[in-house]
Amino acid sequence: MSMQSPRERTAGETVLSVENLRTAFFTDKETIRAVDGVSFDVREGETVGIVGESGSGKSVTARSIMGLIKSPGRVLDGAVNFRDRDVLSQLVDSNRKRTADVAGLSDTERANAVDEDDFAFVEEWDGDEPADGYIDVTRVPDSALRTLRGNGIAMIFQDPLSSLNPVYTVGNQIKEALRLHQGLRGQAATEEAINLLEAVSIPDAKRRITEYPHQFSGGMRQRAVIAMALACEPKLLICDEPTTALDVTIQAQILELLSDIQEERGLSIVFITHDMGVMAEIADRLNVMYAGEIVETAPVEEVFANPKHPYTQGLLESIPGRHPGEDRLRTIEGDVPTPNEPATDCRFAPRCPEAFAECESVHPVSVPVNEGASDHTAACLLYPDDQSRESAVETHRRRGEDSEEALNE
Ligand SMILES: Nc1ncnc2c1ncn2[C@@H]1O[C@H](COP(=O)(O)OP(=O)(O)OP(=O)(O)O)[C@@H](O)[C@H]1O
Numbered sequence: 001m002s003m004q005s006p007r008e009r010t011a012g013e014t015v016l017s018v019e020n021l022r023t024a025f026f027t028d029k030e031t032i033r034a035v036d037g038v039s040f041d042v043r044e045g046e047t048v049g050i051v052g053e054s055g056s057g058k059s060v061t062a063r064s065i066m067g068l069i070k071s072p073g074r075v076l077d078g079a080v081n082f083r084d085r086d087v088l089s090q091l092v093d094s095n096r097k098r099t100a101d102v103a104g105l106s107d108t109e110r111a112n113a114v115d116e117d118d119f120a121f122v123e124e125w126d127g128d129e130p131a132d133g134y135i136d137v138t139r140v141p142d143s144a145l146r147t148l149r150g151n152g153i154a155m156i157f158q159d160p161l162s163s164l165n166p167v168y169t170v171g172n173q174i175k176e177a178l179r180l181h182q183g184l185r186g187q188a189a190t191e192e193a194i195n196l197l198e199a200v201s202i203p204d205a206k207r208r209i210t211e212y213p214h215q216f217s218g219g220m221r222q223r224a225v226i227a228m229a230l231a232c233e234p235k236l237l238i239c240d241e242p243t244t245a246l247d248v249t250i251q252a253q254i255l256e257l258l259s260d261i262q263e264e265r266g267l268s269i270v271f272i273t274h275d276m277g278v279m280a281e282i283a284d285r286l287n288v289m290y291a292g293e294i295v296e297t298a299p300v301e302e303v304f305a306n307p308k309h310p311y312t313q314g315l316l317e318s319i320p321g322r323h324p325g326e327d328r329l330r331t332i333e334g335d336v337p338t339p340n341e342p343a344t345d346c347r348f349a350p351r352c353p354e355a356f357a358e359c360e361s362v363h364p365v366s367v368p369v370n371e372g373a374s375d376h377t378a379a380c381l382l383y384p385d386d387q388s389r390e391s392a393v394e395t396h397r398r399r400g401e402d403s404e405e406a407l408n409e
């Protein structure tokens, strides 16, 4: 169910379009609305940042895009539309084959031959490409997700060891990825593995492919993981705090490497970090996330020059070095709340220096920060700031009620 009309898409430009995504965890105690109505686009060759404090929903957003949400979590609503011609045609081919496989079977035989999920997939697609050439990751079954993850979208995590197997050499792991995704074997695979290690600037690549992950330093391991991701020739790379565990010098090198690779290969990147300083280095556009929602979005220079949401302002204030001479780091007081109820207020209000009465009774929606802003939105009752406060609050109240109605339909 989608409550918004599909947003405008420029042909061939948008690689990923996340629309009103909602992901919740159903625990014994409560329902955690970890991602609560998130929308953003990623264009070809662009790096889109997601920034926010711990617990704001960054990783759950990333895992939802990868189709990695497992029980007790579930994607409740929205779409994750991914465009990749190659993956799409692979999926359509395997779908045709399945449709042919089950065509001659009786209903009972069919039920035994394909599991429920796969069957839904067969019926839904019926052998044809989805009309607009996008794959909605939230609607394809696990079997297709594997194709998608192997070939279209790759992800790297904070801890490179979680992606590396300690008992195989780095070279064998890259070669395995090359076999699965590009069909390379033997000498060809070895040569390509060496090329990839060289592409991520690992010195002495010929020797290093014969070594095990524990023989690599932290920075070199993360480079090896990036090489493995590249073996899948992804169109979109999701990086979840890939440099957080590394020291500053190594961190800067990895960021530079990612930029270089992006330029060479035209990759799109979703980059997650809680560190505004890192964002300044790597992101083109920024989405600021708080308690499951995107509260501000704009090109990165605009966020730094002209932050609008009080939360964004607070995050910027707390960048180390912003206030020379002060010996204590400024931080935003308090913690991110667990979003365990539908929002009827502003979730940031209890910590907000600018909060006023209506912030406790009206849920802010994303609006342009003023009439002249084409590419800068904030979910805060202070905006649009060229309207009277009454009229701005009314805009949020009305749009909040509309989307609530749509939810209940
Ligand atoms: N498997 C799970 N079961 C229950 N709750 C979960 C699960 N995974 C995440 N959550 C909850 O979802 C919310 C968002 O978590 P998420 O990991 O996305 O935050 P984050 O922004 O990535 O934070 P960090 O910077 O610490 O990585 C948190 O309240 C978290 O407790």
Ligand code: NI
Binding pocket: 058, 059, 060, 240
């Ligand atoms: Ni996280």
